[in-house]
Amino acid sequence: MYRRSLNFNDINKWLEEEDIVIGDCEDKPFTRFDPRVNRLYPVTNGVVNSVLATEEEKDGYRKFYVHGAANCIDLCKSMSRGEISGCFIEMNMCSGGCIKGPAAGDESISRFKVKLDMEETIERAPAEEDRMARVWEKVAFDKLFEDHSPREPLPTEDQIREILKITNKTKPEDELNCGACGYPTCREKAIAVFQHKAEVSMCIPFMHEKAESMSNLVMETSPNIVLIVGEDMRILEYSAVGEKYFGKTRSEALQMYLYELIDPVDFQWVFDTHQNIHGKRVNYPEYKLSTLQNIVYIERENAVLATFIDITREEEQAREEYEKKLETIDLAQKIIHKQMMVAQEIAGLLGETTAETKTTLTKLCHSLLEDGSEGGYAGGGEEREIPGVHLGSGAVPLKGVMTPRDTPEETGSKGYVHIGSAQPSGVKKAGYVRLNSGDLKKPGGNGGK
Ligand code: SF4
Numbered sequence: 001m002y003r004r005s006l007n008f009n010d011i012n013k014w015l016e017e018e019d020i021v022i023g024d025c026e027d028k029p030f031t032r033f034d035p036r037v038n039r040l041y042p043v044t045n046g047v048v049n050s051v052l053a054t055e056e057e058k059d060g061y062r063k064f065y066v067h068g069a070a071n072c073i074d075l076c077k078s079m080s081r082g083e084i085s086g087c088f089i090e091m092n093m094c095s096g097g098c099i100k101g102p103a104a105g106d107e108s109i110s111r112f113k114v115k116l117d118m119e120e121t122i123e124r125a126p127a128e129e130d131r132m133a134r135v136w137e138k139v140a141f142d143k144l145f146e147d148h149s150p151r152e153p154l155p156t157e158d159q160i161r162e163i164l165k166i167t168n169k170t171k172p173e174d175e176l177n178c179g180a181c182g183y184p185t186c187r188e189k190a191i192a193v194f195q196h197k198a199e200v201s202m203c204i205p206f207m208h209e210k211a212e213s214m215s216n217l218v219m220e221t222s223p224n225i226v227l228i229v230g231e232d233m234r235i236l237e238y239s240a241v242g243e244k245y246f247g248k249t250r251s252e253a254l255q256m257y258l259y260e261l262i263d264p265v266d267f268q269w270v271f272d273t274h275q276n277i278h279g280k281r282v283n284y285p286e287y288k289l290s291t292l293q294n295i296v297y298i299e300r301e302n303a304v305l306a307t308f309i310d311i312t313r314e315e316e317q318a319r320e321e322y323e324k325k326l327e328t329i330d331l332a333q334k335i336i337h338k339q340m341m342v343a344q345e346i347a348g349l350l351g352e353t354t355a356e357t358k359t360t361l362t363k364l365c366h367s368l369l370e371d372g373s374e375g376g377y378a379g380g381g382e383e384r385e386i387p388g389v390h391l392g393s394g395a396v397p398l399k400g401v402m403t404p405r406d407t408p409e410e411t412g413s414k415g416y417v418h419i420g421s422a423q424p425s426g427v428k429k430a431g432y433v434r435l436n437s438g439d440l441k442k443p444g445g446n447g448g449k
Pocket residue numbers: 175176177178179180181182183184185186187189202203204205206
């Protein structure tokens with residue numbers, strides 16, 4: 001167990017703090033003594049080389065080295081099985097030895113180059129032993145190792161079988177021992193589950209199978225049409241309910257391209273733009289189907305997932321309601337039209353009556369003038385307005401019905417008709433016709449002067 005350690009990052013930081021650039025430093029011999037071949041320790045096979053360099057006579061051990069965590073663990077297991085004996089072994093947990101360990105720093109330096117450089121330059125000769133002895137006398141080389149391996153409770157065979165059963169491993173052939181969970185065998189993983197070091201869901205084949213069966217469940221039971229389509233428009237998934245609408249079973253549809261079933265234009269747009277479509281109404285008259293569609297792009301799979309909700313019934317109801325509204329509007333328009341016709345007829349009749357009244361009254365006026373006027377009636381002479389004649393509201397002055405002997409300015413007001421009770425101001429009584437309301441009601445009644 002190390003109490004303190006310096007890695008390459010620590011050394012680089014220290015050099016930086018001290019403003020030391022290795023390249024600028026001059027070469028100097030070791031101040032105490034040159035360890036010579038022992039300088040090879042940081043590279044793989046360095047320890048073996050240093051032992052060989054000091055070996056004066058064969059010690060009988062076969063010497064080799066391993067590096068990397070997996071190799072070291074493998075070797076230890078092999079040793080524990082008693083497969084290896086009589087060997088001197090150099091084991092480096094770091095792959096390639098110290099020179100390229102986890103804190104080696106500079107990524108640009110190849111560990112192979114460093115190893116070759118070191119092996120080329122370092123002298124394959126042992127350090128001077130008499131000088132070394134003074135150093136190692138002060139170093140304790142003995143070390144007491146204690147067993148600190150974790151003492152986890154071990155499950156019984158029945159407990160292991162129970163755990164394996166959770167992931168559908170009931171027979172030995174179900175145990176794939178694929179290692180995808182991080183444990184080399186299914187049994188070891190089951191033991192880890194028992195010891196609360198692993199989760200049941202870490203079994204990848206089991207989870208894949210489960211996901212597939214869940215997906216199948218969705219595809220078999222979904223009330224909506226679910227489609228997954230690949231970039232080539234091949235149908236990758238198709239919910240069983242699709243058969244009801246498109247007349248194709250799931251297994252048939254999975255052999256088809258989308259364009260053999262429906263127009264794929266929206267799917268193509270989603271593929272091209274990687275944008276989604278939500279809540280779009282699409283009708284398929286050929287299938288008598290109206291749908292509300294969501295079409296989304298799945299980037300990880302480069303596929304498009306679509307769900308179609310059947311809204312045919314709702315659309316039909318909406319259409320019926322719309323038609324009812326149109327019928328109501330049509331009826332209202334017909335009533336309005338009829339009312340207008342009646343109003344126009346009434347107005348026409350009223351107009352006729354008014355015109356007749358006007359004609360009748362005009363005739364009456366003429367007849368009155370013919371009967372009682374002192375002024376000479378010219379009867380079709382030159383048409384002109386008769387000054388001072390008041391026919392009341394809406395009447396027009398009579399034209400061409402009278403020829404006064406003199407103009408009023410010359411002789412006073414003579415030879416004109418006045419209809420109404422009041423005598424016009426500024427005119428003399430003689431020579432005019434006055435009609436009161438009784439005369440108007442009674443044609444042929446009181447008239448004359
Ligand atoms: S992932 Fe599953 S099948 Fe593979 S070894 Fe682990 S437990 Fe066994």
